[in-house]
Amino acid sequence: MQIALAPMEGLVDEILRDVLTRAGGIDWCVTEFIRVSDRLLPASAFYKLAPELSHGSQTRAGTPMRVQLLGSDPACLADNSAYACELGAPVIDLNFGCPAKTVNKSRGGAVLLNEPELLYRILAEVRRAVPAAIPVTAKMRLGYDAPDGALDCARALVDGGAAQLVVHARTKRDGYKPPAHWEWVARVAETVRVPVLANGEVWSLADYQRCREVSGVADIMLGRGLVSRPDLARQIAAWRDGADTTAMTWAELWPLLQDFWRQARGKLAPRYAPGRLKQWLAMLTRSYPEAAQLFAELRRENDCERLDARLQQPVIV
Structure with missing residues (x-):
């Protein structure tokens, strides 16, 4: 069972990653997305959002950090992914979930879920460019307007080379409005051959237990719920281990x-x-x-x- 801290632009920067991972229970975390458009970014662009690269790509608590990229150009994403690995990224994560209008208008994030063929090309290019020992993972939503194509998108990402998927159980149109459709996480997990993490609307240990029951997935990525309750990952890990789940005061x-x-x-x-x-x-x-x-x-x-x-x-x- 894995418990991950979500990448949230403008919120979970290196300071909050440091503090939350020291609260305990988090197995790995992800940077805010690094926007890739039409060129190879300088090292400073990576260190700005991922200063942990200078410290073994881990937080002060020793929690591994993955580098997340966002864009739509397969070749450019491949080049930047390879460079991130040279700088020390232990895992490359690709963002196909961001619902922000400005990001979607510039052909990034969740809007790409309308183009599963492009998802495949991006993953395939990045996978070829990244050293074989370094995993490439992806985060997706259920779709842009509706979840009808979620399974096609998941298959495209995995066929392209994604070693793991995080599924935010809402569409772009849903934004962050409840509920999260955890039953779709179950459908994705039944469709692909790689580990799947559920994401969305887990604010408490009880929420996690319901999510696990509905989705059939034990692995979880926590976002706003963990920021609001910094020991939530620790509570979930304690419950998993049969230990004390008393909340942090x-x-x-x-x-x-x-x-x-x-x-x-x-x-x-x-x-x-x-x-x-x-x-x-x-x-x-x-x-x-x-x-x-x-x-x-x-x-x-x-x-x-x-x-x-x-x-x-x-x-x-």
């Missing part, structure tokens, strides 16, 4: 929040760091009443020194 989470802020202060400009803190706090309000109280207190605060003082306090309960 606010007092236990507080040092991670403090460290998140220290890293944001060190890596982001003062005008951006408060927004990153409040972005995560807002998501934590789903699981922690204390986060809601702190968010209400800080929502209009943009002075980093005052935020320093507030976050340096031992814990607020």
Whole structure:
């Protein structure tokens, strides 16, 4: 059973990957997508979104990190994938799930699910370009407007060389609106010969248990649910192992929040760091009443020194 941290653009950067993987239970994580259009990107483009490449392609907790690319040009994606491997990427992941309008308009992400033949060509080109020992994986949604072609897309990706699929159990049109159609993950898993991970609407251990029952898939990729409940992967792993599934308390989470802020202060400009803190706090309000109280207190605060003082306090309960 594998538990993965999802790649979420503008949210799960190297800071949050570091903090969440230290919370425990995560087997591997993925970078935000690196956009590939018509040229070989410089090394700086990879290190910007995947600084872990300089540290053995793993987070501080030792969690392996995969490099995700997004684009539609098979040859260009192949060249950039090969270069990412030279820089140290242990796995190349390809994004066919992003629902963002700007990405889809430029022929990237979920819109490519309308073209299974192109999916096959992309995977085949990348697979040929990447060293045989390095896996190529893919993340997909069920389709663009409807899930009718989901099985064709899954087959195309696997026939092209994908060693593993993550299936976000919604279409592009569905966006992030519930429910997730886990029954389609079961259909994909029955259709292809590679491991399949379920993704979508798993916010709690109980959700994971229902997803596993409906999809028949034990492997899971956690996104917003894990950001909102940082010990969710740890709870799932504990349940798997028959261990204690007690949830992380606010007092236990507080040092991670403090460290998140220290890293944001060190890596982001003062005008951006408060927004990153409040972005995560807002998501934590789903699981922690204390986060809601702190968010209400800080929502209009943009002075980093005052935020320093507030976050340096031992814990607020």
